[in-house]
Amino acid sequence: MTASESREAGPLLTVIALSAPGRRFDELEHSLLGQSNLRFELIVADHEPRLDMMISKSLQMVRGKFLLIVRRDVALASDTIEHLEDAFRADDLDVLYSDEEIRRKKGGRPYRLLKPDFSPERLRCEFYIGEAIFYRARVVKELGIASDVPGAELYDLALRATSGGGRVEHTGIALLSFPPGSELSANRDRPSDAVSIASTRRVLERRLAETGGGIVAKVLDDGVFETHRRVLGSPLVSIIIPSRGSQSGIKDERKSLLINAVASILEKSTYDRYEIVVVLDDVASRDVVDRITSIGGDRLRIVWWREPFNFSAKVNYGAFCALGDYYLFLNDDTEVISSSWIEALLALCQLPGAGMSGAMLYFEDDTIQHAGHLYEGKDAGHIGTNERRGARGPHDALRVEREVSGVTAACSMMPREVFDAVGGFSLLFPNNFNDVDLCMKVGQLGHTIYWTPRAELFHFESKSRSTRVSRYEVETLWSRWEWKLNDLRYWPYGATNI
Amino acid sequence: MGIETVTDEHSTDNREFTDYQRILSLTDEILGLRAALAQEGVRLSPSRQKVDQLEDEIRQLRASTTWRVGRVIMLPFWLGRKLLMRLDGR
Numbered sequence: 274m275t276a277s278e279s280r281e282a283g284p285l286l287t288v289i290a291l292s293a294p295g296r297r298f299d300e301l302e303h304s305l306l307g308q309s310n311l312r313f314e315l316i317v318a319d320h321e322p323r324l325d326m327m328i329s330k331s332l333q334m335v336r337g338k339f340l341l342i343v344r345r346d347v348a349l350a351s352d353t354i355e356h357l358e359d360a361f362r363a364d365d366l367d368v369l370y371s372d373e374e375i376r377r378k379k380g381g382r383p384y385r386l387l388k389p390d391f392s393p394e395r396l397r398c399e400f401y402i403g404e405a406i407f408y409r410a411r412v413v414k415e416l417g418i419a420s421d422v423p424g425a426e427l428y429d430l431a432l433r434a435t436s437g438g439g440r441v442e443h444t445g446i447a448l449l450s451f452p453p454g455s456e457l458s459a460n461r462d463r464p465s466d467a468v469s470i471a472s473t474r475r476v477l478e479r480r481l482a483e484t485g486g487g488i489v490a491k492v493l494d495d496g497v498f499e500t501h502r503r504v505l506g507s508p509l510v511s512i513i514i515p516s517r518g519s520q521s522g523i524k525d526e527r528k529s530l531l532i533n534a535v536a537s538i539l540e541k542s543t544y545d546r547y548e549i550v551v552v553l554d555d556v557a558s559r560d561v562v563d564r565i566t567s568i569g570g571d572r573l574r575i576v577w578w579r580e581p582f583n584f585s586a587k588v589n590y591g592a593f594c595a596l597g598d599y600y601l602f603l604n605d606d607t608e609v610i611s612s613s614w615i616e617a618l619l620a621l622c623q624l625p626g627a628g629m630s631g632a633m634l635y636f637e638d639d640t641i642q643h644a645g646h647l648y649e650g651k652d653a654g655h656i657g658t659n660e661r662r663g664a665r666g667p668h669d670a671l672r673v674e675r676e677v678s679g680v681t682a683a684c685s686m687m688p689r690e691v692f693d694a695v696g697g698f699s700l701l702f703p704n705n706f707n708d709v710d711l712c713m714k715v716g717q718l719g720h721t722i723y724w725t726p727r728a729e730l731f732h733f734e735s736k737s738r739s740t741r742v743s744r745y746e747v748e749t750l751w752s753r754w755e756w757k758l759n760d761l762r763y764w765p766y767g768a769t770n771i
Numbered sequence: 772m773g774i775e776t777v778t779d780e781h782s783t784d785n786r787e788f789t790d791y792q793r794i795l796s797l798t799d800e801i802l803g804l805r806a807a808l809a810q811e812g813v814r815l816s817p818s819r820q821k822v823d824q825l826e827d828e829i830r831q832l833r834a835s836t837t838w839r840v841g842r843v844i845m846l847p848f849w850l851g852r853k854l855l856m857r858l859d860g861r
Binding site: 444445446586589590593693694695696697699700701713714717718752753754755756757 | 787788791792794795796797798799800801802803805806807809810813814823824827
């Protein structure tokens with residue numbers, strides 16, 4: 274083990290480089306010496322049979338205030354130390370992670386690896402942070418390195434350090450540059466053998482047990498960990514469906530959208546405690562009412578709407594008539610695919626601080642319609658639209674449960690208290706953007722919004738209403754939320770998938 | 772609003788919904804006003820991260836070929852302008 278010391282009193286940054294046969298750290302050393310502020314120390318850890326021992330022994334030598342652990346020949350951006358000094362000036366900051374660059378073999382503009390802002394639920398589904406993670410050294414020393422999770426030590430450390438109560442911050446500046454040929458994903462240390470897969474499972478089981486419970490369904494060797502939150506108790510869920518009771522062509526067949534949606538809920542749903550509140554326009558035919566009443570049975574309640582169309586007012590009325598602790602807003606032009614869709618939405622909605630949860634919606638042709646909202650360039654759109662079903666998305670984002678800026682009201686759940694606290698759907702938006710406005714309000718009150726790929730439905734988008742967006746709606750949205758309509762916190766990849 | 776008014780029970784519902792709708796609307800209005808206030812706040816004081824991001828973008832722009840080529844193209848004009856200003860100052 275060797276330690277090279279910087280000049281000036283007291284190093285600010287300690288880099289532990291985990292050595293292995295044939296591994297060199299030329300770029301790292303070069304980049305450290307090129308720092309504008311030379312207050313660092315480099316510890317090259319070797320001569321230990323196990324990674325945890327390597328890091329533990331190195332930790333005893335650490336004198337720096339901030340700590341970086343690397344296992345590749347990364348280069349640090351020239352002003353990294355100054356940047357760290359600046360960021361860690363806030364006493365409550367424990368962890369700072371950054372975007373990355375991956376150098377190209379023949380020079381040229383490096384590939385940029387973008388990361389979302391801190392997303393703890395996404396972190397239990399994939400190690401999206403990767404190696405570009407700077408710790409307050411004291412925190413790591415206090416936590417220590419787990420010795421019973423070979424192959425998952427760094428993931429374990431990241432999970433524990435980010436859940437200790439201190440603040441975790443993300444910077445969009447690429448502080449680390451990776452050598453050419455590095456994988457274009459932060460999750461390079463994914464579990465590749467039976468030992469590391471078992472370790473990752475252990476790490477995740479502990480993590481879930483400490484944070485409200487959950488199940489580790491699968492640990493895949495491509496770095497996606499199928500972990501589910503558990504539903505707490507069995508609260509009543511009110512599925513609120515505003516409808517005109519109209520008919521439309523679905524899968525080459527003309528049928529009632531409402532009956533199709535309700536039938537799919539009753540057939541497929543495994544969650545037992547739910548009611549269906551249909552807010553039905555009084556123009557609906559007698560036939561639709563009779564059929565829906567006969568298939569819905571005791572679960573179904575029809576409330577009549579006699580006013581002119583206003584989506585927001587209709588849903589608010591449905592909420593008023595609902596008895597559940599959780600509201601599940603559902604368009605009538607939807608069809609349930611996955612049987613545990615209610616459980617998936619509910620488990621996320623029950624997380625502390627949760628405001629809403631949304632689903633994965635597909636068009637009739639099996640392409641994605643919605644995988645979360647994207648607010649970019651003063652516009653509101655959908656993530657994943659027109660991607661094929663099963664697409665991974667940038668850094669597996671379409672396969673994992675994650676934090677989002679917003680979700681569509683075509684299928685979303687929220688706790689009743691949150692709905693009331695934000696004033697429900699705003700009547701200022703009778704047709705469009707009512708869900709965008711709702712999500713903005715939920716976010717404004719400090720609640721988190723989640724999205725899950727485990728709640729899958731078809732959405733025969735706008736088969737039951739006009740798609741025209743009026744100037745008034747756009748202007749109203751901007752007047753309220755223009756400053757928040759460029760929100761790349763949880764989807765930094767922009768409208769185009771990588 | 773939107774409720775059958777054939778029985779007393781329904782008219783009670785109707786009144787209650789009107790009250791509920793008013794509460795929702797007022798809450799919504801408060802949040803709207805709070806949003807407007809926050810919007811002004813953002814306009815008046817951009818966050819540190821935003822400034823960092825903009826600085827980073829400017830750094831990247833200045834390192835780009837487009838910027839350098841543009842500078843080369845504009846150089847004669849700038850020099851000419853400088854010269855003219857100097858002559859004007861005499």
